[in-house]
Amino acid sequence: MKTLYLRFALTTVCIMLVSGCLAFVLSNWYYQSNLKPYNDQKITEITQTIANYYENNKGLDFPNYFDHIANLGFQIAYYQEGQKPVFFGRPFDETSLPASVIREVLSGKTYHGVLRFPTGVFITGFFDDALINTIGVPLHGIEGRSALFVRPDIGTQFGEMRIFFSVLLLLTIGLSILFVFIGTYYIVRPIRTLTKATRKIAEGDFHIQLPVNRKDELGILAKSFSGMTASIEQLEKMRQEFVSNVSHEIQSPLTSIQGFSKTLQSNDLPNETKKQYLSIIELESERLSILSKQLLTLASLESEKNLLQRSPFDLAEQINQVVTMLQWQWRAKGLAIELDLPSTLINADAKLLYQVWINLLTNGIKFTDEGGTIRFEILPISVEEIQVRVTDTGVGISKEDISHVFERFYKTDKSRTNKVGGSGLGLSIVHKIISLHKGSIQVSSVPQVGTTFIVTLPRL
Numbered sequence: 276m277k278t279l280y281l282r283f284a285l286t287t288v289c290i291m292l293v294s295g296c297l298a299f300v301l302s303n304w305y306y307q308s309n310l311k312p313y314n315d316q317k318i319t320e321i322t323q324t325i326a327n328y329y330e331n332n333k334g335l336d337f338p339n340y341f342d343h344i345a346n347l348g349f350q351i352a353y354y355q356e357g358q359k360p361v362f363f364g365r366p367f368d369e370t371s372l373p374a375s376v377i378r379e380v381l382s383g384k385t386y387h388g389v390l391r392f393p394t395g396v397f398i399t400g401f402f403d404d405a406l407i408n409t410i411g412v413p414l415h416g417i418e419g420r421s422a423l424f425v426r427p428d429i430g431t432q433f434g435e436m437r438i439f440f441s442v443l444l445l446l447t448i449g450l451s452i453l454f455v456f457i458g459t460y461y462i463v464r465p466i467r468t469l470t471k472a473t474r475k476i477a478e479g480d481f482h483i484q485l486p487v488n489r490k491d492e493l494g495i496l497a498k499s500f501s502g503m504t505a506s507i508e509q510l511e512k513m514r515q516e517f518v519s520n521v522s523h524e525i526q527s528p529l530t531s532i533q534g535f536s537k538t539l540q541s542n543d544l545p546n547e548t549k550k551q552y553l554s555i556i557e558l559e560s561e562r563l564s565i566l567s568k569q570l571l572t573l574a575s576l577e578s579e580k581n582l583l584q585r586s587p588f589d590l591a592e593q594i595n596q597v598v599t600m601l602q603w604q605w606r607a608k609g610l611a612i613e614l615d616l617p618s619t620l621i622n623a624d625a626k627l628l629y630q631v632w633i634n635l636l637t638n639g640i641k642f643t644d645e646g647g648t649i650r651f652e653i654l655p656i657s658v659e660e661i662q663v664r665v666t667d668t669g670v671g672i673s674k675e676d677i678s679h680v681f682e683r684f685y686k687t688d689k690s691r692t693n694k695v696g697g698s699g700l701g702l703s704i705v706h707k708i709i710s711l712h713k714g715s716i717q718v719s720s721v722p723q724v725g726t727t728f729i730v731t732l733p734r735l
Contacts, residue, residue, distance in 0.1 A: 386411030
C-alpha cells in the first residue's frame with residue numbers, strides 16, 4: 276500500500292525529473308535558435324584570424340604554428356590538396372567529413388559546420404566533438420591550396436567547469452531528493468496524527484489534544500477536527516443521556532404496571548382498591564403509549580428527508596380547532612382561553628404545525644393552576660413572516676432552566692412534572708418542527724407569573 280508520504284515524495288521527485296527534462300529541452304531550443312548562430316559566427320572569426328595570420332607570415336613553420344594554436348584550446352584539421360589530413364590538438368571523436376565539404380573549402384568557400392550540425396530534442400551540438408561540427412576556411416600558403424577546419428576544444432577550455440557543474444548538478448539532485456523526503460515527512464506528520472486521533476475516536480476515546488498552532492490548511496484542518504471531536508463527544512453524551520432517560524421513562528411505568536398487576540392477583544383486595552389499581556395501570560399504559568409515539572415522532576423528524584408536505588391553509592382556523600379539541604382539559608381546570616387570531620394564510624405542513632399547537636397548549640394547561648389564563652395571538656410582523664404567541668399565567672420557568680427547555684427529557688420541576696405527567700419530549704418536538712419550517716421559537720418567563728412562547732414562521 277502506497278502511503279501519502281511515499282506518494283507525495285515520489286510525486287515531487289517525478290516533478291523534479293520532468294521539470295529537468297523540460298528545462299533541458301527549452302534550453303536546447305534557445306541554444307539552437309539564438310546561441311548557435313552566434314557561436315558559429317564567433318568561431319568563424321577565430322578561424323579566419325588563425326588563417327589570415329598564417330597567410331600573412333609566410334615564414335611560419337605551419338606544424339609548429341598549428342601546434343601552438345591547438346595548445347590554446349582548439350582542435351584543428353589541416354587538409355592539403357591531394358594529401359591526407361593532419362590533425363593538431365586533442366583528436367576528434369568522429370573524423371569523417373564528406374569529400375564535397377573538403378572540395379567546397381578548397382575552392383575558396385567557408386564551411387559553417389557548427390551552424391549546419393544536425394539538431395534534435397536532446398542534441399545541442401555544442402559539446403559534440405566531431406569533425407563535421409567545425410568551421411572550415413580556405414588556406415593559401417606556400418604548400419598550395421589547403422583547407423583549415425577549427426573548433427574550440429570544449430574539454431580543454433571548460434573541462435574543470437564541466438566537472439564543477441556535473442558535481443553541482445548531482446549534489447543538487449541528490450540533496451533535493453533527500454530534502455523532499457525529509458520535508459514530506461514533516462508535512463505528512465500532522466495527517467498521521469489526525470489518523471491516529473481518528474482511530475482513538477472510533478474506539479470511543481474523545482480526549483484528544485491536537486497541535487493547532489499552525490496557520491496553514493493543516494492547522495485549519497486540525498482546528499476543525501478538534502471542533503468535530505468536541506461535537507461528537509457532546510453527541511455521545513447526549514446519546515447516553517437519551518438512552519438513560521428513555522430507559523428511566525419506560526422503566527417507571529413498567530414497574531408500576533408490574534407491581535399493581537401482581538397485587539391484583541390477590542383475592543383479598545376490595546373491589547374499590549382493584550378499580551383504583553386498574554386505573555393506575557391504565558394511566559401508566561397510556562403514558563407508555565404517549566412516550567412511544569413521541570419517540571417515533573422525533574425519530575421521524577430527524578431521519579426523514581423532504582418530510583414537509585406544504586399546502587396553504589388558515590392558521591387561525593387551525594389553532595381554533597386545537598383549542599376546541601382540548602377544551603375538556605382546560606375546562607376541567609377552569610382555565611380561561613383568550614384568542615386574538617386574525618385570519619392568516621400560511622404555506623406550511625398542516626399536520627406538523629397542528630402538533631406544535633397541541634403540544635404548546637397541553638404544556639400551558641399542565642403548568643397553569645386552576646382559574647388561570649392561556650392566550651393565543653397571531654401577529655403579522657412582515658409580508659414574509661408571522662408570529663404566534665402562546666402566553667399562560669402558570670408557574671413559570673427559572674432562568675437556570677429556560678435555556679434547557681427544548682432539550683429532550685428535560686424537566687424543570689421533577690416533582691411537579693411527575694404529578695402532572697409528561698415525558699419532557701413535547702417541546703423538543705415543537706422545536707424540531709419549527710426548525711424544519713425554517714422558523715424560530717423563543718421563550719420568556721417569570722416564575723409564578725407566567726410563560727410566553729413566541730413562534731416565528733415564514734408565510735411561504
